[in-house]
Amino acid sequence: MTPEATQQNELLRFSNAALGYGDFTVLKDIDMHICRGQVVAMMGGSGSGKTTLLRAATGQIFAQKGTIHAFGQNIADTSHSQLQSLRQRMGVLFQQGALFTDLNVFENVAFPLREHTALSEEEITAKVLEKLNDVGLRAAAHLGISEISGGMARRVALARAIVLEPELILYDEPFAGLDPISLGITARLIRDLTNRLNCASILITHDVADSFAIADHIYIVGQGKLLAHGTPQEMRESTDPYIEQFLTGEPDGPIAFNYPETPAFKNWLNKKGRS
Numbered sequence: 001m002t003p004e005a006t007q008q009n010e011l012l013r014f015s016n017a018a019l020g021y022g023d024f025t026v027l028k029d030i031d032m033h034i035c036r037g038q039v040v041a042m043m044g045g046s047g048s049g050k051t052t053l054l055r056a057a058t059g060q061i062f063a064q065k066g067t068i069h070a071f072g073q074n075i076a077d078t079s080h081s082q083l084q085s086l087r088q089r090m091g092v093l094f095q096q097g098a099l100f101t102d103l104n105v106f107e108n109v110a111f112p113l114r115e116h117t118a119l120s121e122e123e124i125t126a127k128v129l130e131k132l133n134d135v136g137l138r139a140a141a142h143l144g145i146s147e148i149s150g151g152m153a154r155r156v157a158l159a160r161a162i163v164l165e166p167e168l169i170l171y172d173e174p175f176a177g178l179d180p181i182s183l184g185i186t187a188r189l190i191r192d193l194t195n196r197l198n199c200a201s202i203l204i205t206h207d208v209a210d211s212f213a214i215a216d217h218i219y220i221v222g223q224g225k226l227l228a229h230g231t232p233q234e235m236r237e238s239t240d241p242y243i244e245q246f247l248t249g250e251p252d253g254p255i256a257f258n259y260p261e262t263p264a265f266k267n268w269l270n271k272k273g274r275s
């Protein structure tokens with residue numbers, strides 16, 4: 001592929017990025033990218049910075065150092081309206097799908113179209129039914145949110161996330177709380193949608209088996225940095241003790257259970273008269 005073609009296909013790139021909040025840096029030296037047609041999984045222990053990465057990708061927080069490019073544009077250099085249009089090219093599926101309980105399944109999926117497009121009622125109906133069909137729920141269009149199961153609600157939220165046909169879809173813990181069958185189906189669905197829409201999908205997940213089954217590339221964060229990345233096969237073959245512990249879920253190893261003590265915590269404890 002020529003460099004131009006690579007650039008066109010590249011939807012998101014972190015270059016030597018440091019990410020955090022105020023003076024607190026959660027992750028540094030982050031280099032990663034994702035291209036059209038790819039499913040990428042971002043993994044790491046609790047509090048390692050996965051959600052922080054997602055916030056940086058959508059421009060909710062800016063890089064403390066380095067750059068983040070979305071669709072070829074440096075997010076830090078965009079105006080408010082440019083950032084809004086970049087975000088419209090992204091679909092975000094939060095862990096709590098947050099459906100509107102006073103709207104039925106159809107209206108939940110139609111909502112972004114009514115908000116952001118001038119499509120006719122007929123076009124909206126066609127598009128919503130098409131997306132519900134994509135997630136296997138065309139015949140559930142008329143149901144109320146209280147009438148569907150938790151797994152179905154996730155799929156409705158997915159249909160809503162893809163209804164504007166985003167080029168980049170970010171999934172925050174898409175498998176959390178799903179039974180093994182729904183989990184496998186959701187994983188397959190993410191892979192199929194990525195192929196069919198020719199978009200890119202980023203999964204933030206703890207689930208090794210299912211994300212490894214569908215991802216093209218895995219990034220593992222921990223200890224404030226990118227620890228490793230590669231294809232699922234390369235990760236499985238890694239002899240790095242951190243990666244091995246992460247993949248096998250062993251309780252003993254380099255991954256600490258305790259949240260590390262920070263100067264802010266020590267100050268707080270001092271004020272309580274403890275040390």
Ligand SMILES: Nc1ncnc2c1ncn2[C@@H]1O[C@H](COP(=O)(O)OP(=O)(O)OP(=O)(O)O)[C@@H](O)[C@H]1O
Binds near residue numbers: 024050053
């Ligand atoms: N708004 C915030 N202000 C300050 N610190 C924050 C904020 N949000 C998160 N953090 C801190 O950033 C670090 C990374 O948090 P983040 O939510 O990105 O982790 P995570 O990998 O998504 O964790 P989990 O898997 O448990 O959801 C944590 O130390 C957390 O306390």
